[in-house]
Amino acid sequence: MTEPKRVAVLGVGMHPWGKWGRNFVEYGVAAARAALEDAGVAWPQVDLVAGADTIRNGYPGFIAGATFAQALGFTGSRVSSSYAACASGAQAIANARAQILAGLSEVALVVGADTTPKGFFAPVGGNRTDDPDWLRFHLLGATNPTYFGLYARRRMERFGSTAEDFASVKVKNARHGAANPNARYRKQVTIEEVLASPMVADPLHLQEICATSDGGAALILSSVEFAKAHGIKPLVTIDAVSTVTPVYPNTTIEMPNFATDSSAAVPLPKMGFRPSITAAIYEEAGIGPKDLSMAEVYDLSTALELDWYEDLGLCGEGEAEQLLRSGATTVGGRIPVNPSGGLASFGEAIPAQAIAQVVESVLQLRGEAHGRQIEGARVAITANQGLFGHGSSVLLRR
Amino acid sequence: MTGTPAVEGFFDPEAQALIGSKCTGCGTYAFPARQGFCPNPHCGSDTVDLVPLSRTGKIWSYTSASYQPPPPFVPADPFVPFFILAVELAAEGLVVLGQAVAGTDAQDLRVGRDVEVVTDVLFTEDGENKLVWKFKLVEATK
Ligand SMILES: [Zn+2]
Numbered sequence: 001m002t003e004p005k006r007v008a009v010l011g012v013g014m015h016p017w018g019k020w021g022r023n024f025v026e027y028g029v030a031a032a033r034a035a036l037e038d039a040g041v042a043w044p045q046v047d048l049v050a051g052a053d054t055i056r057n058g059y060p061g062f063i064a065g066a067t068f069a070q071a072l073g074f075t076g077s078r079v080s081s082s083y084a085a086c087a088s089g090a091q092a093i094a095n096a097r098a099q100i101l102a103g104l105s106e107v108a109l110v111v112g113a114d115t116t117p118k119g120f121f122a123p124v125g126g127n128r129t130d131d132p133d134w135l136r137f138h139l140l141g142a143t144n145p146t147y148f149g150l151y152a153r154r155r156m157e158r159f160g161s162t163a164e165d166f167a168s169v170k171v172k173n174a175r176h177g178a179a180n181p182n183a184r185y186r187k188q189v190t191i192e193e194v195l196a197s198p199m200v201a202d203p204l205h206l207q208e209i210c211a212t213s214d215g216g217a218a219l220i221l222s223s224v225e226f227a228k229a230h231g232i233k234p235l236v237t238i239d240a241v242s243t244v245t246p247v248y249p250n251t252t253i254e255m256p257n258f259a260t261d262s263s264a265a266v267p268l269p270k271m272g273f274r275p276s277i278t279a280a281i282y283e284e285a286g287i288g289p290k291d292l293s294m295a296e297v298y299d300l301s302t303a304l305e306l307d308w309y310e311d312l313g314l315c316g317e318g319e320a321e322q323l324l325r326s327g328a329t330t331v332g333g334r335i336p337v338n339p340s341g342g343l344a345s346f347g348e349a350i351p352a353q354a355i356a357q358v359v360e361s362v363l364q365l366r367g368e369a370h371g372r373q374i375e376g377a378r379v380a381i382t383a384n385q386g387l388f389g390h391g392s393s394v395l396l397r398r
Numbered sequence: 399m400t401g402t403p404a405v406e407g408f409f410d411p412e413a414q415a416l417i418g419s420k421c422t423g424c425g426t427y428a429f430p431a432r433q434g435f436c437p438n439p440h441c442g443s444d445t446v447d448l449v450p451l452s453r454t455g456k457i458w459s460y461t462s463a464s465y466q467p468p469p470p471f472v473p474a475d476p477f478v479p480f481f482i483l484a485v486e487l488a489a490e491g492l493v494v495l496g497q498a499v500a501g502t503d504a505q506d507l508r509v510g511r512d513v514e515v516v517t518d519v520l521f522t523e524d525g526e527n528k529l530v531w532k533f534k535l536v537e538a539t540k
Contacts, residue, residue: 122468129405132430134470139404139520139530140495141467142482149461150484157459157509202462202481202504248439249426253458253484253493262427263491266438 004239007100008227010220011039012359017184017215017346024057027216028068028113039220048078048105050096052088052112052351068111087386089354094241096221106226112351113216133256145209147255149201152303159318167194169302170344172330177341179371184213185345208302213347217355236365240284242393246273255387274311277391285395289313293377296357298384299342331372339372354392357382365398401527404520409531411517415450427490454514455485458493460507472521483533499534512536
């Protein structure tokens with residue numbers, strides 16, 4: 001096994017999630033300044049700004065790296081902007097990490113922020129009949145929750161999951177999120193309340209589907225040598241990043257497609273897309289699921305969090321409900337999942353979300369996650385998946 | 399069913415069949431049809447034929463659109479909730495999404511049930527029907 005290719009996380013920062021209705025740049029700048037302060041680094045020391053893009057806020061959103069750099073005051077740093085839908089943040093992290101490891105950057109700012117509309121995410125406007133994201137809304141009325149509903153129903157059929165099992169994920173995450181000052185929803189809920197909320201995409205109720213939020217998150221990354229010389233708090237490193245695509249044929253229906261790949265002529269790959277994302281990171285880091293202290297996963301829906309348990313190898317296929325019911329994935333259990341409160345408590349601020357997963361992991365590994373701290377956390381994983389086939393996973397270690 | 403497809407190229411309204419592509423090199427299917435290249439990474443062929451896909455399949459999963467989707471979806475006024483099915487076409491090795499026809503009863507939906515592809519109205523514009531493919535449950539033979 002080769003040594004992991006480590007970079008240090010010097011600082012983390014967030015702008016609280018909510019529905020603030022202000023320009024996304026404000027949230028990104030607030031998060032960046034918080035991360036700089038946490039790192040003890042002055043803005044002009046940053047030699048690379050890696051922005052995670054948003055497509056909802058016009059041209060400044062497409063060029064997020066430069067937008068945030070300009071807002072903080074141009075210093076002549078290197079700059080990059082990455083778009084990979086929900087995985088945009090991981091791409092920005094991967095970019096900054098690669099440049100640090102290559103010796104091209106010493107201290108990098110990774111930042112993402114979003115301002116979202118009310119209700120369902122809708123595609124970019126116009127009459128775009130060559131864009132599958134536009135077509136799925138126009139021809140099918142297939143929103144993001146449509147896909148979550150399809151996965152949830154499939155899970156019920158395959159494994160006998162119940163509506164109560166799914167609702168229990170929300171109850172757990174709401175309990176975690178209640179202790180997180182950056183979370184948008186900080187109220188605990190009961191199974192009965194979740195199941196009494198309106199049905200959105202059968203079998204999923206309103207409270208089981210993540211909302212869309214405004215928010216911002218940022219990281220200051222550096223080489224391990226710089227971090228040691230800088231003399232920071234407990235040294236937390238990023239040991240591996242996975243940004244893989246699926247392997248053809250991907251036989252799970254994925255947003256925004258309206259068909260899977262064909263398995264008629266090409267044999268199925270060893271594993272599906274989601275497990276392949278985490279398999280790649282375990283291989284790169286040279287560890288396995290048993291080494292984890294915690295996981296932050298993309299709970300776009302309650303049922304999807306259960307899929308992730310299995311895709312991460314926390315339990316076998318069809319065993320996620322049992323793992324949840326055992327309390328293992330609650331803070332205080334064997335392998336807490338979404339100690340931040342997850343998307344259930346945050347709602348999704350797309351370009352910030354993969355970065356926010358890393359922020360929570362760093363706070364947990366440093367022992368600074370007050371009110372929701374996992375005792376003795378050493379190794380954290382984040383997992384996520386962006387529209388169109390973007391894997392996203394980050395492995396951190398103290 | 400008179401009218402024109404809401405967007406051309408996805409299905410044949412007369413034949414009530416989806417139109418996909420089939421690679422002349424390796425036989426891989428794709429829906430929507432790929433134009434001019436095969437999606438199989440080990441193939442590299444740039445010749446594909448347009449072919450009608452199987453008219454019947456089995457429900458892989460299903461869900462509801464209980465709330466009105468945003469544009470560019472064109473809702474009925476008032477909005478009527480509907481179901482969306484993911485249907486497995488065995489011969490092509492594909493799972494394809496489509497709306498269930500109006501009047502489909504939730505009680506009748508079950509993973510594994512047989513459905514057929516039908517042509518139906520998606521919305522009406524200036525008095526003209528805009529058509530789409532939908533799925534309809536095939537009555538179980540006794
Ligand atoms: Zn081919």
